[in-house]
């Protein structure tokens with residue numbers, strides 16, 4: 001049973017400046033809900049009960065978002081705005097805990113995860129990179145829930161992958177499967193190798209790692225022994241490679257849609273989808289889109 005999830009949120013978000021100057025990029029909204037809340041909801045839907053934020057002093061708004069705002073709640077109660085009050089109270093359902101640890105220096109994704117070592121302890125855990133949204137709308141089970149179940153059954157590391165356009169392989173970690181290149185949605189297969197951001201002619205497939213991992217606690221020892229790699233940062237992919245050699249790992253192919261909210265177009269795409277689906281403004285938004293003049 002995977003109970004804990006690590007969400008690295010210490011990054012500066014330079015790709016979203018000036019929006020991310022005073023507001024964490026994870027607090028940018030899809031209509032009216034911050035991106036980070038979507039990711040936390042995804043973790044909770046997969047059975048996670050402890051969310052571990054690896055954060056930075058400049059990003060307090062994220063911790064505040066998951067804390068109780070007593071004054072605001074009190075005010076809404078006094079004014080009888082019960083629906084809004086319930087919206088606030090449902091941000092974090094009963095039984096879910098949010099813990100935060102600081103990553104004072106930006107020494108890489110691997111380093112960020114290592115910062116959560118004491119809080120995770122000696123148990124398997126999930127990692128969710130909040131730049132990526134995994135959308136399992138109307139599906140019976142989320143992809144993260146399926147990955148957790150597969151880990152419970154096999155004890156093997158699960159790494160979420162999605163097929164990306166060939167031109168984009170140099171923006172992701174790319175996996176080579178032990179056998180062939182076919183992987184159906186919802187299926188897990190053994191990985192032969194992982195290459196971080198390869199050039200197109202060096203990419204063994206177009207199956208890209210898209211920000212969800214289910215890992216054994218052994219990864220912490222491997223991360224602690226990992227030397228700085230690409231960009232002089234401690235790379236998660238390097239420690240995963242060591243884990244792969246030692247114990248094996250599987251690529252799990254996503255069934256839902258993924259949106260890369262770490263880039264502007266991906267963020268706009270996610271906004272579009274969530275806007276059209278929104279119970280309050282969805283119909284109006286669709287009408288607005290239909291009325292747009294052709295340019």
Ligand code: G1P
Nearest residue numbers: 132171172173208209210211237
């Ligand atoms: C990280 C990982 C990479 C993965 C990507 C997914 O890279 O190192 O393997 O494909 O996240 O979003 P980053 O985007 O932090 O450079």
